[in-house]
Amino acid sequence: MPDKKTAIVTGASRGIGAGLVEVFLNEGYNVVATSRHVSQSLTASPHLVLVDGDIGKQETGAKTVEAAIKHFGTIDVLVNNAGIYRAKSFTEFTTEDFNALVSTNLLGFLYITQLTVKQMLKQKSGNVVTISASSADQPIAGDNGSVSMITKGGLNTVTRSLAIEYAKEAIRFNAVAPGVVDTPIS
Amino acid sequence: MAVKDIVDAVLYLSQAGQVTGEVLHVDGGAHAGRW
Numbered sequence: 705m706p707d708k709k710t711a712i713v714t715g716a717s718r719g720i721g722a723g724l725v726e727v728f729l730n731e732g733y734n735v736v737a738t739s740r741h742v743s744q745s746l747t748a749s750p751h752l753v754l755v756d757g758d759i760g761k762q763e764t765g766a767k768t769v770e771a772a773i774k775h776f777g778t779i780d781v782l783v784n785n786a787g788i789y790r791a792k793s794f795t796e797f798t799t800e801d802f803n804a805l806v807s808t809n810l811l812g813f814l815y816i817t818q819l820t821v822k823q824m825l826k827q828k829s830g831n832v833v834t835i836s837a838s839s840a841d842q843p844i845a846g847d848n849g850s851v852s853m854i855t856k857g858g859l860n861t862v863t864r865s866l867a868i869e870y871a872k873e874a875i876r877f878n879a880v881a882p883g884v885v886d887t888p889i890s
Numbered sequence: 891m892a893v894k895d896i897v898d899a900v901l902y903l904s905q906a907g908q909v910t911g912e913v914l915h916v917d918g919g920a921h922a923g924r925w
Contacts (some may be wrong), residue, residue, distance in 0.1 A: 719893060783900055833904065836913060838915050838920050841921050863911065863913065876903075876909065877910055878903045878909060878911070879913040880913075883916065883917020884891060
């Protein structure tokens with residue numbers, strides 16, 4: 705068993721994803737980072753492997769998981785951070801909007817999480833964290849993210865389902881639901 | 891809401907061996923009600 709733990713981060717080129725890559729490296733993890741053009745934003749190193757690709761495509765999930773196992777031997781943490789958000793009046797949402805949201809937010813969760821769980825079952829341990837949205841549970845007037853929230857609510861729900869399905873195999877599933885800039889605290 | 895706030899929550903969950911099935915809101919309390 706390798707000394708260092710390994711984390712996969714999706715949507716890694718900017719924002720929360722880029723912050724996660726930096727912190728996991730600082731904490732002594734090996735990291736596999738993926739996003740459409742992550743190699744243009746981050747620089748690979750002995751402890752950081754980059755995989756370019758659309759997370760809504762099965763091959764991107766496969767390449768990322770294979771890279772983690774080949775380079776580092778285990779997958780201890782998967783952070784499903786890749787996500788898109790579209791806001792408009794409910795009646796204005798199109799099939800293209802719906803399909804784009806489902807592809808990145810749901811298929812992007814499904815493919816890489818399935819492959820990661822197969823590896824975690826071999827390890828008999830693992831931790832999956834999915835970035836959701838606070839407004840999936842408590843909508844904010846004027847945000848108009850209705851169809852986007854179909855996907856975020858789905859991610860919260862599947863997190864609970866998988867936590868139960870894999871509890872006996874010691875694979876944990878949690879979600880983090882970020883809020884917006886305007887909060888009761890601020 | 892800063893990137894660091896979310897990253898800290900993910901790091902916590904990575905070390906929290908008894909926490910699973912949780913949706914951890916990092917939103918300054920927005921999910922709790924009106925303000």
